[in-house]
Amino acid sequence: MSDLLALARDLDARDPLASHLDAFVEAPGVAAYLDGNSLGRPLRELPDRLAAFVREDWGTRLIRSWDEQWMDLPTELGDRIGRVALGAAAGQTVVADSTTVLLYKLMRAAVDAQAGRAEIVIEEGNFPTDRFVAEGIAAERGMTLRWIAADQIAGVQVADIEAVVNENTALVVLSHVDYRSGALADMRAITDAVHEAGGLVLWDLCHSVGVIPTELDACGVDLAVGCTYKYLNGGPGSPAFAYVNARHHGVLRQPIQGWMGAGDVFAMGSAYAPAGGIRQFISGTPPVLGMLAMQGMLDLIEAASIGAVREKSKTLTGLAVQAFDEELAPLGVRLLSPRDAAQRGGHVTIGHPDFAEVTKTLWADGVIPDFRFPDGIRLGLSPLSTSHEEVLSGVLAVRDALG
Template identity: 75%
Template sequence: MTEASSPESLEDEHRRIAGIDSPDLLSEARRLDAADPLAHHLNSFADAPGVTAYLDGNSLGRPLRDLPEKVGAFIRDDWGTRLIRSWDEQWMELPMMLGDRIAEVALGAAAGQTVVADSTSVLLYKLMRAAVTARPGRDEIVIEAGNFPTDRFIAAGVAKEAGATLRWVQPDAVTGVTVDDVAAVVSQRTALVVLSHVDYRSGALADMPAITRVVQDAGALMMWDLCHSVGVVPMQLDEWGVDIAVGCTYKYLNGGPGSPAFAYLRTEHHGAVMQPIHGWWGAADIFAMGPEYAPVAGIRQLLSGTPPVMSMLAMQGMLDIIAAEGITAVRAKSISLTDFAVRAYDALLAPLGVRLLSTRDAAHRGGHITIGHDSFQEVTQRLWADGVIPDFRFPDGIRLGLSPLSTSHEETLHGIHAVRDALA
């Protein structure tokens, strides 16, 4: 540019560099980012060369910038120097200590009810099977027809093992499961109801306390899948009377690919809801090596085999950040991001025939929105090649996963612009 460039042309140049040609939206994004009390955390995450917009934090969170040093220290000191002594010094209690930390920071739950162990799938199986066994004489499992495949597959397997029947909830695809949907299918035959707190497709947020009450009034146990809500949506598991919950740690808790899941089991169910995989880590005396399995009394009973200690490292830094800022502040930023994404959709994508597949009501929406178009599978491939990373969901949906601590409003706008340009 020349020295004679006007303020208007300077702003045009800034927009050109950012790849954004909607001045009103860009001004709004920058205003929101300037007022964002969590904006200083954007630099806490590792850079991804070539990526200009990462809109998939609801599927895999970004690593924290200091993680390589923490992993190096673990290998050098905890493992490499202390060797097997680290089991006695810190690792034996880590599944329970980290479970308590997640409970305190993100679940609204007291200590002694949450443990980190296994994958989400394994914990879902353990607790579904245990719950059905704990309700003898009841022979139905209720689950949403569009729930995440793992939840449905495992529920079907447990039903087959236990001689039970699946009853399907058929909710609205955009607004998700309601209290009335659940009330219409639970009965005296219901042993267990399994639902997702946030729908993995639309982002619809279920009314956890009200649905839990309906299920318990029918005499059944309530299990919540928290994979798309933990770390981004506040909840009060103790206050709301939740029986059982399972969630992953690699989305909004940024634990890394394949990081272990956690399970919550309300104290009153300890000793009654007994998980079926009887490994040595769930035994009353781990090192007794006795002839028969005798379960420990507390939450450690949900463990089976040796916990994946190294895979528990990454999430600890993210839990520290959420604890420092508070989950309420994280939720406020999440709502700001998704509301802004909806406004950008209205301006840039709706005129191109793109459908909004999420509710406009932020109070009933989690941390992502979903948009739909027949060409989105091809569009997603083009976006990924250009360094814009959303998430495609069959048959024609793109999820915009806006992790509040690592995503700005301007990055969100850049991603939506890129979708528009790819369609064009």
């Protein structure tokens, strides 16, 4: 164990992003926060940002702020997320609703644009929201779901996609990073395989945005949706974003026709006429308050660079795997994530029959991972707010809780 501690401290000493650790609120009584892949820590500057918003943008400018800044915030913030984290040119990303609502909008728009194709392809272990929305749309549109049975650790592979897509495939829905194992999918190769069959692909970026450099434009991605409360630290319930490649603008038509997505919002027209470009994918009033917290995190990511964030993610998860090998594997714990850092995202999952009770013990002791049914603990390691020594202390706490 002394060698692991020395390694963790050496990695921290050489960490070019270490100066950012103090940018986050320190939670009293929390010894190790290993759930940043589920809910990111708030930034220390956030209370001042919120206070200034209440005092000035809302409190002083009042409704004038809609004309002065808020109307354009969904697309301006979308462009910024696209530039900083998604490899997306301006005009293709918008911050709007919840992840669920945006998944519905883009899935419905995609299948409706694929006349004559009657199948939606999705992995059987994908996040419940993605599966539930796909099931609902299939029922609404009289379509068939084709399920991919992928390896639970390695995740969806190109061969899995090639085996199921065909001339009847309308849409393929996949997660870029598997929410269970952390497996990182080959976005470019899979997107190419779907396009070869004439289908469209929608990527769920919830567990990759802000931690994995993503090149949506370069990979030819059609559609993507991601949340902002994980690695973008937008806070509980912060709105999601949608990406629609420019080649689909004017072709895809979103199904929830709200006034904020109209071409002339204040015309109060008798019929819906959509705005041009990505703005038509807005429906109701933008959640302005929910867009505040993530702006500070985007500042940090841009200053650090998403590439540097990814490199630290690899060393954090690499240390977690090494500590697993030395301290947890001898206790019968299983590694449920890929060993190769290039094949995994920002979390490492481990399994043991006693982990439901172990998680309760850890939380009581101020060590906060999360539990995933049936017997997995996820170690979610957000690079800008997590040190290597914190990761090691969390793994050792798991060892101690197992007895």
